[in-house]
Amino acid sequence: MKLVILERDGTLNALTEGEEFVGSPDDWHALPGALEAVARINRQGWHAVVATNQAGLGRGLFDVAALNAIHAKMHRLLSAAGGRIDAVFYCPHAPDENCLCRKPAPGLLEQICERYGVDAADVQVVGCGAAHLQAGAAIGAQLHWLRSVASPQPLSGAPLPAGLPPLTHVHQDLSAFADYLGREETLASAQAVPAAP
Known part of the structure; x- marks a missing residue:
């Protein structure tokens, strides 16, 4: 099984400045092209799941019913774009609760790998936040940072933010990551074809 673990906020949806x-x-708005990128990822044979910290639950700022309604909207819009997220895994704890599932701790990603029976080394962890990628590094996954939300400058010539693990691939946005997967798939297929005698 080919698995992509996506961060939610900043990868699939925008956060208004200061949020x-x-x-x-009503506050969940997909980033331009993000839903279509998930559909392309799915068409390439990848399953996508979301791993997200939801400290607002632990702080009492919203409840599980509101979170479920947000994700129902996300699933509905994804379906209309031809894409799907297989599951949403979330940490409901506030930062001071010292749980094992709040990223950058790896617990949430470990749960996902166990649930789907996949080797973490084959998993693609994709997001715009250092904590998401640090959790991916802790399980030995392949790491992909999306520049567009955190830093809209071009890929070349701008420094990477502090905290990104070594060997992190950099992409402009989720659509560029989908392009990368397509290129890697094409390369792998070409290498698998035996040479003509």
Whole structure:
């Protein structure tokens, strides 16, 4: 099974400047091209799941019903774009609860790998936040940072943010990551074809 673990906020949806969380479906707005990128990832044979810290639950800022409604909207919009997220895994704890599932701790990603029976070394962990990628590094996954939200400058010539693990691939946005997967798939297929005698 080919698995991509996506960060939610900043990867699939935008956060308004100054916002720390999305508290209602009305506040959830897909980033341009993100839903279509998930559909392309799916068409290439990849399953996609979301791993997200939701400290607003632990702080009492919204409840599980609101979170479920947000994700129902996300699933509905994805379906209309021809894509799907197989599951959403979330940490409901506030930062001071010292749980094992709040990223950058690896617990949430470990749960995903165990649930799907995949080798973490084959998993693609994709997001715009250092904590998401640090959790991916802790399980030995392949890491992909999306520059567009955190830093809209071109790929070349701009420094990477502090905290990114070594060997992190850099992409402009989720659509560029989908392009990368397609190129890698094409390369792997070409290498698998035996040479003519």
